Amino acid sequence: MAGLLITFEGPDGAGKTSALTELVPRLQQIVRRPIVVTREPGGNPISEAIRQIILDPKNTAMDKRTEALLYAAARRQHIVEKIRPALAADKMVLCDRFVDSSLAYQGAGRDIGVTAVGKMNKFATEQLAPDLTLYLDVPSELGLQRIAAHRQSQNDRLDQEALSFHQKVRGEYLALVKQYPQRIKTIDATQSLEQVIAACQTVITTTYRDWFN
Numbered sequence: 001m002a003g004l005l006i007t008f009e010g011p012d013g014a015g016k017t018s019a020l021t022e023l024v025p026r027l028q029q030i031v032r033r034p035i036v037v038t039r040e041p042g043g044n045p046i047s048e049a050i051r052q053i054i055l056d057p058k059n060t061a062m063d064k065r066t067e068a069l070l071y072a073a074a075r076r077q078h079i080v081e082k083i084r085p086a087l088a089a090d091k092m093v094l095c096d097r098f099v100d101s102s103l104a105y106q107g108a109g110r111d112i113g114v115t116a117v118g119k120m121n122k123f124a125t126e127q128l129a130p131d132l133t134l135y136l137d138v139p140s141e142l143g144l145q146r147i148a149a150h151r152q153s154q155n156d157r158l159d160q161e162a163l164s165f166h167q168k169v170r171g172e173y174l175a176l177v178k179q180y181p182q183r184i185k186t187i188d189a190t191q192s193l194e195q196v197i198a199a200c201q202t203v204i205t206t207t208y209r210d211w212f213n
C-alpha cells in the first residue's frame, strides 16, 4: 500500500474541521497525487447513518460500550469502503478523527479503558494505523467556548458532556502524544486559524516532501 493516511485529532472545538476545509485546496495546488478528504464517524452512507445514531442528543440511553462499538463499526465500514481503496490507489487520505479519538473519548472520557478500546479497534482496523497524525491541542474550556460562541444548531450528544469529560479526553490525547512522538505532531490550536493552517501545511509538506511540487 503506497498511499498516505494522515489523521487530524483534537478535543471538540480545536478547529480540525475549519483547518481541514482551508488546508485542502492549498495542498491540492501543490500535491502530485490525488487527495481524499473524509471524516469519522462517517465517510460513507453506512457510517454516516451510524454517526446520526451516535451523536443524536435524544439517545441518552446509549450504553458506553454500545457507543464504543458503534464508533468501531463505523470505522470498519469506512476503512473497507473508502480508506483502503484510496490507499491502494496511492492517494493521500486526510481524515478528520480516527482511532485516537476512540482511545481518548471512549477509553478515557467514558472510562472504558484505553487498552480495552485499543483491542476492539485492532479488530475493526486490522491494525491499519495513520502514517502521520496532527493533534490540534486546545484547553477543553477554550474548545467548548468556541463551540458555544459559534453554535448554529443544537449541540451533539458528545459536545453536551461535562467539562470533566472533555478534560479526561484531552489528558489522554496528551498521553498519546508522549507515547507516539514519531507519529503524532502537536499543533498549538490556541493560535489564530490562519496560523494553525500554516502549521499543519508545514508539517505535512516537510514530512512528505516527495509528495509535493
Ligand SMILES: Nc1ncnc2c1ncn2[C@@H]1O[C@H](COP(=O)(O)OP(=O)(O)OP(=O)(O)O)[C@@H](O)[C@H]1O
Pocket: 010, 011, 012, 013, 014, 015, 016, 017, 018, 019, 146, 147, 150, 189, 190, 191, 192, 193, 194, 196
Ligand atoms: N484557531 C481558531 N481560533 C478561533 N476560533 C476558531 C479557531 N479554529 C476554529 N475556530 C472556531 O471554533 C469552532 C469550532 O471549530 P471546528 O468545528 O473547526 O472544530 P473541530 O475541532 O472540528 O470541533 P468538533 O470536533 O467539535 O467538530 C468553529 O466555529 C470555528 O469557527
Ligand SMILES: Cc1cn([C@H]2C[C@H](O)[C@@H](COP(=O)(O)O)O2)c(=O)[nH]c1=O
Pocket: 012, 039, 040, 041, 071, 097, 098, 099, 101, 102, 103, 105, 106, 158, 159
Ligand atoms: C471518531 C470518534 C469521534 N468521537 C466523538 C468526537 C466528537 O465529539 C464527535 C464527532 O463529531 P465531530 O464534530 O465530527 O468531531 O464524536 C468519539 O467519541 N469517538 C470516536 O472514535
